[in-house]
Structures are given as C-alpha cells and as structure tokens.
Amino acid sequence: MAEKVTLSKKDRLSVAWRSTFLQGSWNYERMQNGGWVFALIPAIKKLYTNKEDQIAALKRHLEFFNTHPYVASPVIGVTLALEEDKANGAPVDDAAIQGVKVGMMGPLAGVGDPVFWYTVRPILGALGASLAMGGSILGPILFFVLWNVIRWAFMWYTQEFGYRVGTKITEDLSGGLLQKVTKGASILGMFVLGALIERWVSINFTPVVSTVQLSDGAYIDWNSLPSGAEGIQTALQQYASGLSLTPEKVTTLQDNLNSLIPGFVPLLLTLLCMWLLKKNVSPIVIIIALFIVGIAGHVVGLL
Amino acid sequence: MSFISVILIVVVAFLAGMEGILDEFQFHQPLVACTLIGLVSGQLVPCVILGGTLQMIALGWANIGAAVAPDAALASIASAIILVMGGQGEAGVDTAIAVAIPLAVAGLFLTMVVRTLSVACVHRMDAAAAKGSFGGVEAWHIIAICMQGLRIAIPAAALLAIPTSTVQGFLESMPAWLTDGMSIGGGMVVAVGYAMVINMMATREVWPFFAIGFCLAAISDLTLIALGAIGLSMALIYLTLSESGGSSSGGGSNTGDPLGDILNDY
Numbered sequence: 001m002a003e004k005v006t007l008s009k010k011d012r013l014s015v016a017w018r019s020t021f022l023q024g025s026w027n028y029e030r031m032q033n034g035g036w037v038f039a040l041i042p043a044i045k046k047l048y049t050n051k052e053d054q055i056a057a058l059k060r061h062l063e064f065f066n067t068h069p070y071v072a073s074p075v076i077g078v079t080l081a082l083e084e085d086k087a088n089g090a091p092v093d094d095a096a097i098q099g100v101k102v103g104m105m106g107p108l109a110g111v112g113d114p115v116f117w118y119t120v121r122p123i124l125g126a127l128g129a130s131l132a133m134g135g136s137i138l139g140p141i142l143f144f145v146l147w148n149v150i151r152w153a154f155m156w157y158t159q160e161f162g163y164r165v166g167t168k169i170t171e172d173l174s175g176g177l178l179q180k181v182t183k184g185a186s187i188l189g190m191f192v193l194g195a196l197i198e199r200w201v202s203i204n205f206t207p208v209v210s211t212v213q214l215s216d217g218a219y220i221d222w223n224s225l226p227s228g229a230e231g232i233q234t235a236l237q238q239y240a241s242g243l244s245l246t247p248e249k250v251t252t253l254q255d256n257l258n259s260l261i262p263g264f265v266p267l268l269l270t271l272l273c274m275w276l277l278k279k280n281v282s283p284i285v286i287i288i289a290l291f292i293v294g295i296a297g298h299v300v301g302l303l
Numbered sequence: 304m305s306f307i308s309v310i311l312i313v314v315v316a317f318l319a320g321m322e323g324i325l326d327e328f329q330f331h332q333p334l335v336a337c338t339l340i341g342l343v344s345g346q347l348v349p350c351v352i353l354g355g356t357l358q359m360i361a362l363g364w365a366n367i368g369a370a371v372a373p374d375a376a377l378a379s380i381a382s383a384i385i386l387v388m389g390g391q392g393e394a395g396v397d398t399a400i401a402v403a404i405p406l407a408v409a410g411l412f413l414t415m416v417v418r419t420l421s422v423a424c425v426h427r428m429d430a431a432a433a434k435g436s437f438g439g440v441e442a443w444h445i446i447a448i449c450m451q452g453l454r455i456a457i458p459a460a461a462l463l464a465i466p467t468s469t470v471q472g473f474l475e476s477m478p479a480w481l482t483d484g485m486s487i488g489g490g491m492v493v494a495v496g497y498a499m500v501i502n503m504m505a506t507r508e509v510w511p512f513f514a515i516g517f518c519l520a521a522i523s524d525l526t527l528i529a530l531g532a533i534g535l536s537m538a539l540i541y542l543t544l545s546e547s548g549g550s551s552s553g554g555g556s557n558t559g560d561p562l563g564d565i566l567n568d569y
Binding site for chain 2: 022024027045122185192197203262266269278293
C-alpha cells in the first residue's frame, strides 16, 4: 500500500462550501442526489486517481438522498471518513456507505426541521420583522447576519464532527442527544409561538356593543378649556390623568373580548387553522378563505 | 427607473429564486428579498416595511420533505416590484401584500414545474458520471440551480416591462373596501403559518409552554428578545430537571419529571 491519502482541511472546506448548493437540483425522482454528488466531488477527485474508481464513486453518490439541508453536514462528514477509509483499502462496500446515508438522513431531518424551520427561523424572523415593520433597516440586517452565522457555524462544525467521529456518530446521536435537542427546540418553539400568536395575529371586531354617557368630570370638557397653547396643555394634562376624550364611552366587541383574555380570538383562529390542516385542508385554501372572510367581514362592518 | 436599477432588480430576483430551493442564505425570505429590492430601487423604507409585514405572514412557511410551502420568493420579489412601481410609498404596502398572496400560490406551481424539469438534469448527470466527467456532473447541477433562479427572474423582468402607468392605474382602480379587507385578511392569515408549525411540533408535553408564552406576551413591556430568553431558560431547566428526575425514577419516562408533574397539576 502506498502512502495514505487523507483529505486536507482545504478539501473539507471546499466540500462544506459546495454543500451550500445541496438542494440546487432537487427533483422528484431522487431529490437531493445531484447536490450531494456536487458537494462530494472535491473529495472524490482527491481520493481516487483511477478513472474507474472515480466513475464508481460518482454513481454511488447519485443515489437517492433527502434530508434537511443543514443536517446533511454531519452525514457528509461521516461519508468523507468512510470514503477515505475505502480509498485507503479498507473493505467498505457501496451498500455500507448508502446504508449510513439512509440511516442518518431520516432521524437527522427530524431534528433539523423543528430546530431550524420551526424555532430558529420564526424567532429570528419575528425579531427582524418587528423591527422592519417600524421601517428600520436593522431588522433585515440582524436576521440575515445572525441566521448565516448560525448556519455556517453549524454546518462546518457538524461536518468536522462527523468526519472525526465517523460511523460512531450514530451511537453518539442515538444516545439521547438527538431527542434532547429536538425536545428543547420544541419547548422553545412552542413558547415563542404562543407569544407570537398573542402579539401578531390581528383580528379586530368593530361593532359597538355599548355607548355610555360619562358623568361630568370623567371626560375633557372641550368648551371650558383656556384658549391658545394653554388650552392644549390643559387638555393633554387631563388626558394623561385618565380623562376620556369624548363625553361617551364607546365599547366595541373587541374591547369586551380583550378584557376577558387578550388575544383570545387569535388563539381560537389558530386552533381552527390547526384543525383544518389536520383535516387535510390545503394551507393555500385556508389562506384564500381568510382573505375572503376579511373582505366580506369588512364590507358588512364586522371587522 | 434607471437601467442599472432594472438589471439589479433582476439579479436580486435571480438570487431569491435560487434560494427558494437552496434555503441557505435566506435571500428568498421576504425580510431580505424586499429589502434588497428596496435597496437597488432607491425606495428602501417602504420595502423594508413590506418585507417585515410579509415575513410575519410567512414565518411558518417551510419546505418539509417533498412538500413545498407557498413560495415566499415570488411573493416578496413581485410585490416589492409592484410597490416600487406603484409609487405610493408606505401607503402602498397593504395593497402590495394583497397582491403577494396569489403570487405565493403561483410561485408554488412554478417551483413544482422546475423540480420536475430537474429530473431530466439528474439523468444527464447520470450520463456524465458514467463517463467519469466531473465537469458534466457539475455543469448540470449548476444549470438546475439557474433554472430555479430564472423561475423568479423571468416573472420579475416581465413585471418591469409593464409600463409604470399601467401598474399605477391598476393599483388605483382597486377599491378601498377591497384593499382594506385584504389587509384585515392579512392580519388573520398569519395564523395559518403558526398553525402549520404547531401541528408539526406539538406534543402533550410541550403544550404548557405554549400557554405560558401566550400569557406572558400580553405583558407588552417584554420584548421579543426577553421572551426568547425566558423560553430558552425554561427549555434548559426542563431538560435538566427531566434528566435528573428520569435517573432517580429509573424509567426516564415522562412521568418521572418533577416539572412536568407540577405543570400538569396546574
């Protein structure tokens, strides 16, 4: 056996960079296979000099693959370790490599989806969006920078981890770590979702429930204010001390609901959407229906 | 709009289209896509507001497995272009959102078409691999990515080719009851995204945290960052406690965790 071929840090960085394009040729036949082989090409070039071995490796990695795009990184790391062993003469057959890929992609996708799509992105997105809605450019910048720092760090370190640990990674991951990460992410995610529903789902029922004439002294008596700037000052002071602007107290349906539980209607709406989604109603249909409800409700004066 | 702006908008659209499938840098997220359109067209602030508002609606849209979510890329790019061309500034945001939703659906079909076309690319990659041609494999992968980019860039260019006056005429012809109603609908549509996310994550064990989050959010002094910190702390506490509880009861099951019991007794 000649000198041992190993992948340098530069090779591994090149693979990590290319894995950014993992989903580029996502297709209904073998899903991420094209991106997978695209990512591994620098390693294949380095490890196999013989044309036949190269062809075999390319074909081997054009098999079906699909997982969450970021958690593919540890799988890539493990695969690099296996390919390196194989190139150095270890008896690693194609089935073993494919088995590791398929064995890891399912459980890992189960971690990637809740952690990235359901926890990190909604939280950072809501954070950025709440700033952006006030017209602040800081919102988008914060979202973009934080997201990409987290993503790069995660992809690089998990790929390196997979490469170092090799196939033992499956033991490490099944030893409760995966479940812990997933559970922690769902706790955080559910907590934040509860908060987001309260804050950002908006329904406003406009019908007036009651109009009560307020007693004297409970509202600002506009006719008896001093004239000029002094009058404005007095009015503002009275307003700040809790006096009403109008002689009548108007209570809308929304005020009643808010005094019961703030955000109660948004909560009901969300539960309704969940129920509909579970009944396999397409999200698109629900979205369109809600727009129709919004327009119809506005026209009849309910919303 | 200047020639350079038009070119840059198409480039941004291309990036957003690529990202719509790659899901890496997040150029396709409304927050980023609308901001970039605003940046290159010189109407930054209205576009940032549009991006923030659309982002709230799109929070729960994610590609899971083979399923594809409504397409944030086309929705953000096209609605931002319409906002810019309409020339109404911040007042046009509501209308732009109303236009964005049907576009998200249209984009969904476009991406499905491209994903089907990509099957052909992969077959070319097979052929290239059989010949041991690294360049061929790489080229077809890049072609597939570019098709995803064109998916957004072409509709964006088509929109830009429509005379500004036509777009403005169309926007002005929309009656107030329709745009107001649409913006009310937009406030409710946010719930669909959240419902999708909850359906994926909810187990009996984590529902109490949802309730706590919901109640705490009513305290308007708490910023989102503060809420995030509380949530993270609770998750860590819960994991630590359920571990120690699990080891003492030997089973490690849900019944063994003290905090869970406390929450259940609520």
